[in-house]
Amino acid sequence: MKRIFLIGYMGAGKTTLGKQLAEKLNYEFIDLDHYIENRYRKTVGSIFEEKGEDGFRKIEHNMLHEAGEFDNVIIATGGGAPCFYNNIEYMNTQGITIYLKTSPLTLHQRLKVARNSRPLLRDKTEEELLTYICDNIERRSCHYEKASLIFNADHLDSYQDIEQATNALITLIRKTGYL
Numbered sequence: 001m002k003r004i005f006l007i008g009y010m011g012a013g014k015t016t017l018g019k020q021l022a023e024k025l026n027y028e029f030i031d032l033d034h035y036i037e038n039r040y041r042k043t044v045g046s047i048f049e050e051k052g053e054d055g056f057r058k059i060e061h062n063m064l065h066e067a068g069e070f071d072n073v074i075i076a077t078g079g080g081a082p083c084f085y086n087n088i089e090y091m092n093t094q095g096i097t098i099y100l101k102t103s104p105l106t107l108h109q110r111l112k113v114a115r116n117s118r119p120l121l122r123d124k125t126e127e128e129l130l131t132y133i134c135d136n137i138e139r140r141s142c143h144y145e146k147a148s149l150i151f152n153a154d155h156l157d158s159y160q161d162i163e164q165a166t167n168a169l170i171t172l173i174r175k176t177g178y179l
Helices: 014-025 032-040 044-067 087-094 104-117 126-144 159-176
Strands: 003-007 028-031 073-076 096-101 149-152
Touching: 003 014, 003 087, 014 028, 014 073, 014 159, 028 032, 032 044, 044 073, 044 087, 087 096, 096 159, 104 126, 149 159
Parallel strands: 003 073, 003 096, 028 073, 096 149
Antiparallel strands: none
C-alpha cells in the first residue's frame, strides 16, 4: 500500500507529472480537485462561491482523507490543500509527499496563459498575477517545505522534459526506500 502525494502551487505540474508517474508505476491517479468535482457534481469554483473558502477547505480535507486511504495511488492535491487542517501532516503519515517546487517566474509564465480557466486569477493583470503568486508562495512555503521530498519542477515544458522529470522523480523516491 503505497501513496504518493504531489503538492505545490497551481501550475507547478502536479497533474501533468502525477499522470506520468502513475502510468510508469502502474498506480491509480487522482487529481483531488477533480475528485471533489465528481463527488459533488459541481466545479471547485462553484463550491467556493456557494460555501466560501472555509467551506471548500472542509470538503477538500474530507475528500483528502477519503482518497488518502486508497492503495497504490498518486494524489495531486490542490495548491492550498497542504496549508489547511493539518493536511500536510496527514499526508506525511499516509505516504510520501513531494513538493514540486517551482519559481514564481516559471509559475507566472505558465499561469498567465491559463488564467481564464482559473477563477482566482481571471481578472488579474500580468503584474498583479506575479505579485499574487509571490505572496501566496511566501505564505504557503512553510507548509510545502514539510514534504518528504522537494523536487524542482521548473523545467516541465516539453514531453521530453516531463519524461525525464518523471524518471528523475522515480529515482529520487527509490533512494528513500519508499518504492
